[in-house]
Amino acid sequence: MLLAGSMAHFCLHLILLASFLFIPSTHELQAAQTQVLLRLRKHLEYPASLEIWGTYTGDFCNLSPSAHMSIKCQDNSVTELKIMGDKPVKANGFNGFAISNQTLSASFSIDSFVTTLTRLTSLRVLSLVSLGIWGPLSDKIHRLSFLEVLDLSSNFLFDFIPEKIATMVKFETLILDDNYFNGSMPDWFDSLSNLTVLSLKSNRLKGSFPSSLCRIKTLTDISLSHNELSGGLPDLSGLTGLRVLNLRENHLDSELPLMPKGVVSVLLSQNEFSGKIPRQFAELGQLQHLDLSSNHLSVVPPSALFALSNLSYLNLASNMLSGSLPDQLSCGSKLGFVDISSNKLIGRLPSCLANTSDRRVVKYDGNCLSIDSQHQQRGSYCKESSSGWKKFAAWKIVVVVAIIIGLVLVLALLAFGVLYFRRYHSRKTPEQRLLPKIMQDNSTTGISSELLANARIISQAVKLGTQTSPICRLFSIEELKEATKNFHPSTFIGEGSIGKLYKGKLENGSYVAIRSLALSKKYLIQNLKARLDLLSKLHHPNLVTLLGHCIDSSGQDGPGTHKVHLVYEYVPNGNYRAHLSDFSADKALKWSDRLAILIGVAKAVHFLHTGVIPGCFNNQLKTNNILLDEHRIPKLSDYGMSIIREEIEKPEAKGERPKSCHGRKLEDDVYNFGFILFESLVGPIAIDKGETFFLNEKASFGSQDGRKKILDPVVLTTCCQESLSIAVSITTKCISQEPSSRPSFEDVLWNLKYAAQVQATADADQKSDSAYPLGSTTPGIHSSP
Ligand SMILES: *[C@@H]1O[C@H](CO)[C@@H](O)[C@H](O)[C@H]1NC(C)=O
Numbered sequence: 001m002l003l004a005g006s007m008a009h010f011c012l013h014l015i016l017l018a019s020f021l022f023i024p025s026t027h028e029l030q031a032a033q034t035q036v037l038l039r040l041r042k043h044l045e046y047p048a049s050l051e052i053w054g055t056y057t058g059d060f061c062n063l064s065p066s067a068h069m070s071i072k073c074q075d076n077s078v079t080e081l082k083i084m085g086d087k088p089v090k091a092n093g094f095n096g097f098a099i100s101n102q103t104l105s106a107s108f109s110i111d112s113f114v115t116t117l118t119r120l121t122s123l124r125v126l127s128l129v130s131l132g133i134w135g136p137l138s139d140k141i142h143r144l145s146f147l148e149v150l151d152l153s154s155n156f157l158f159d160f161i162p163e164k165i166a167t168m169v170k171f172e173t174l175i176l177d178d179n180y181f182n183g184s185m186p187d188w189f190d191s192l193s194n195l196t197v198l199s200l201k202s203n204r205l206k207g208s209f210p211s212s213l214c215r216i217k218t219l220t221d222i223s224l225s226h227n228e229l230s231g232g233l234p235d236l237s238g239l240t241g242l243r244v245l246n247l248r249e250n251h252l253d254s255e256l257p258l259m260p261k262g263v264v265s266v267l268l269s270q271n272e273f274s275g276k277i278p279r280q281f282a283e284l285g286q287l288q289h290l291d292l293s294s295n296h297l298s299v300v301p302p303s304a305l306f307a308l309s310n311l312s313y314l315n316l317a318s319n320m321l322s323g324s325l326p327d328q329l330s331c332g333s334k335l336g337f338v339d340i341s342s343n344k345l346i347g348r349l350p351s352c353l354a355n356t357s358d359r360r361v362v363k364y365d366g367n368c369l370s371i372d373s374q375h376q377q378r379g380s381y382c383k384e385s386s387s388g389w390k391k392f393a394a395w396k397i398v399v400v401v402a403i404i405i406g407l408v409l410v411l412a413l414l415a416f417g418v419l420y421f422r423r424y425h426s427r428k429t430p431e432q433r434l435l436p437k438i439m440q441d442n443s444t445t446g447i448s449s450e451l452l453a454n455a456r457i458i459s460q461a462v463k464l465g466t467q468t469s470p471i472c473r474l475f476s477i478e479e480l481k482e483a484t485k486n487f488h489p490s491t492f493i494g495e496g497s498i499g500k501l502y503k504g505k506l507e508n509g510s511y512v513a514i515r516s517l518a519l520s521k522k523y524l525i526q527n528l529k530a531r532l533d534l535l536s537k538l539h540h541p542n543l544v545t546l547l548g549h550c551i552d553s554s555g556q557d558g559p560g561t562h563k564v565h566l567v568y569e570y571v572p573n574g575n576y577r578a579h580l581s582d583f584s585a586d587k588a589l590k591w592s593d594r595l596a597i598l599i600g601v602a603k604a605v606h607f608l609h610t611g612v613i614p615g616c617f618n619n620q621l622k623t624n625n626i627l628l629d630e631h632r633i634p635k636l637s638d639y640g641m642s643i644i645r646e647e648i649e650k651p652e653a654k655g656e657r658p659k660s661c662h663g664r665k666l667e668d669d670v671y672n673f674g675f676i677l678f679e680s681l682v683g684p685i686a687i688d689k690g691e692t693f694f695l696n697e698k699a700s701f702g703s704q705d706g707r708k709k710i711l712d713p714v715v716l717t718t719c720c721q722e723s724l725s726i727a728v729s730i731t732t733k734c735i736s737q738e739p740s741s742r743p744s745f746e747d748v749l750w751n752l753k754y755a756a757q758v759q760a761t762a763d764a765d766q767k768s769d770s771a772y773p774l775g776s777t778t779p780g781i782h783s784s785p
């Protein structure tokens with residue numbers, strides 16, 4: 001007995017010993033690779049997201065991933081490395097040299113950084129975002145020959161994109177957005193036969209659209225917006241897999257090419273395309289978003305375009321479209337937004353665009369349509385240009401030339417006058433100069449920002465691996481349990497306006513926020529699904545994206561109960577309220593930062609009110625429902641809950657409430673937004689005390705001296721008086737006790753943009769004449785409590 005016992009003991013020891021010897025050699029990262037990682041950290045000048053590497057003594061492959069850092073390994077080698085820093089997206093005046101606090105220091109060498117990087121020879125996924133990496137991208141990067149995904153967005157890379165990248169034939173995703181690449185657009189993509197996503201947005205790439213892309217059948221997403229591309233586009237109809245084509249804000253010209261059959265988003269606004277819109281566009285059955293605004297397109301658009309069954313967003317504004325649309329034009333059932341404003345259309349507005357009520361937003365100002373509206377041009381404005389210059393006889397040209405010379409003289413005189421006037425009234429002119437510009441921006445672009453959003457969401461969805469159904473997906477309860485360790489308390493992150501919030505990590509490594517709600521027994525699943533569908537259509541860059549949902553009917557909380565889980569993108573950087581209370585020198589939000597955040601939120605709310613059908617009101621606007629991402633882009637959470645709240649919380653009150661959020665009072669959001677404005681000015685106020693506080697301080701808020709007492713010192717030291725006055729006045733109007741005297745959200749947005757432009761002009765002036773006492777880049781924080 002005793003012998004058997006000690007024998008067993010011995011065996012156990014042996015097993016333990018064996019496993020001890022065995023495990024390190026198969027699972028632990030090679031020491032050399034660990035050294036490389038530590039060296040990279042040094043190159044990157046010890047970013048906050050890698051702080052843990054300094055103290056961690058275990059195997060780096062086992063480091064639990066965060067939103068800012070993750071490592072994956074296979075066979076002792078690193079195969080996936082993702083690091084996200086906190087450097088700003090764009091610096092002012094980057095000219096190829098280090099800028100302190102914005103890029104890595106002057107001693108950073110991109111060449112030795114890339115050399116170190118290439119020692120991680122098994123890398124398949126590499127993402128280094130917002131790390132301040134600067135310099136021309138070294139062509140040694142091609143040594144990472146197994147690389148499938150490369151994302152170097154939001155750094156300071158410039159010059160040419162190295163040609164040797166063409167040898168990296170395993171590439172599936174190449175993203176170099178928001179850098180300073182200023183060479184010519186590469187055209188050596190032929191060899192990258194597996195490429196699906198190519199995104200080079202917001203650089204300064206010159207030259208023409210790379211025609212080698214037309215031969216890569218795997219491409220789903222081409223985003224080259226905001227570069228300096230010129231020339232025409234080749235026939236793209238061979239790209240059978242293409243879903244997203246985003247070439248906004250370039251200088252592309254000539255006629256529009258044929259598009260691939262399966263394309264979902266075509267964004268070509270702010271280019272110089274001319275000629276007519278091809279008939280083939282009206283055969284793109286999958287098309288959902290078409291933005292051709294701000295080009296030089298002419299003639300009347302094909303009628304069948306409006307009838308496309310999947311099209312929901314059609315923007316043809318600011319072109320030279322002429323002629324009249326047929327009165328019996330039919331509109332597709334999903335068409336929710338149409339903008340044909342600022343063209344030269346004549347005749348009647350077709351009834352499917354005129355009788356819109358709440359199902360469709362239509363903009364048609366600035367044409368010569370025969371309708372009762374003061375926003376139409378006179379008939380001659382449209383006729384003149386449609387008949388063209390050709391009809392002028394030679395003598396008329398002489399007259400025209402004479403008139404032009406006259407005009408030039410008058411303009412020169414005017415310009416001289418304006419300059420003279422500016423000299424003498426330099427503090428006042430910015431407002432006057434800016435005013436018409438903003439008005440114009442407002443009327444022509446309006447809602448179109450959600451387009452960008454859609455493009456972004458689609459590409460994010462592509463990254464999540466849901467290429468075929470980019471909009472909203474169904475999650476299984478098993479998947480969500482796995483992501484949250486069975487809704488473990490450690491993953492609980494708080495109570496939302498309704499339901500509990502959990503942080504989860506999906507199998508592919510991305511983080512999500514999950515809102516879990518219990519449903520009453522009486523609740524109709526069918527009804528709920530329709531509402532969730534509506535909610536999932538709300539896509540905007542300033543809304544926390546709903547990625548999908550899961551309805552759990554397993555009834556664990558008692559017979560007949562259901563749970564619904566809403567899966568959102570995870571926004572890592574805390575809420576606006578917390579940021580407002582942060583006075584540390586590098587984190588305090590300057591007035592211009594606050595305005596940028598407020599404008600983002602106002603855009604999102606304006607979109608909720610007018611950009612979706614039915615409009616969505618009462619969105620729980622509070623400073624702690626505004627989340628900020630790593631670039632301080634605000635994202636509104638808890639919006640649209642009134643869509644599903646009604647039956648979840650108070651099923652008995654069903655009869656009294658409207659069927660969707662549509663009937664709720666618009667004023668609720670304006671009023672609540674007023675308090676967000678107020679807190680942006682005076683700092684956070686105790687929850688539910690806003691109204692009392694405002695009433696008490698209203699008098700001091702009205703006078704310049706009073707403001708000095710109650711305004712947040714950070715605001716006082718970083719704002720100019722004009723900008724502040726605009727903000728104060730719109731705040732007071734929003735918080736008006738009388739709902740009918742509150743402004744519309746469009747007004748609010750307009751005023752905020754105006755305040756921001758005035759502030760930007762003042763900041764620029766201040767920088768140029770540095771005599772100003774307060775540096776505009778370093779807010780005077782000394783006076784903060
Ligand atoms: C790109 O920009 C850098 C830095 O501003 C400059 O030195 C370089 O000459 C530019 N290259 C090209 C091709 O324009």
Ligand SMILES: *[C@@H]1O[C@H](CO)[C@@H](O)[C@H](O)[C@H]1NC(C)=O
Nearest residue numbers: 168169170171191192193194
């Ligand atoms: C492209 O992808 C396919 C399927 O994933 C793979 O079999 C093939 O080897 C890849 N091609 C290259 C050049 O890596």
Ligand SMILES: *[C@@H]1O[C@H](CO)[C@@H](O)[C@H](O)[C@H]1NC(C)=O
Nearest residue numbers: 284285286287308309310311
């Ligand atoms: C509209 O889109 C759906 C889903 O992508 C697709 O199944 C359908 O065929 C499209 N409609 C047309 C007319 O192509």
Ligand SMILES: *[C@@H]1O[C@H](CO)[C@@H](O)[C@H](O)[C@H]1NC(C)=O
Nearest residue numbers: 328350351352353354355356
């Ligand atoms: C649109 O409204 C006008 C009058 O407002 C009416 O005459 C016309 O029949 C309506 N058309 C449709 C398609 O409802």
Ligand SMILES: *[C@@H]1O[C@H](CO)[C@@H](O)[C@H](O)[C@H]1NC(C)=O
Nearest residue numbers: 100101102585586587777778
């Ligand atoms: C900027 O960098 C300097 C050193 O170059 C440092 O002293 C200063 O605190 C930094 N400022 C901020 C706001 O980070």
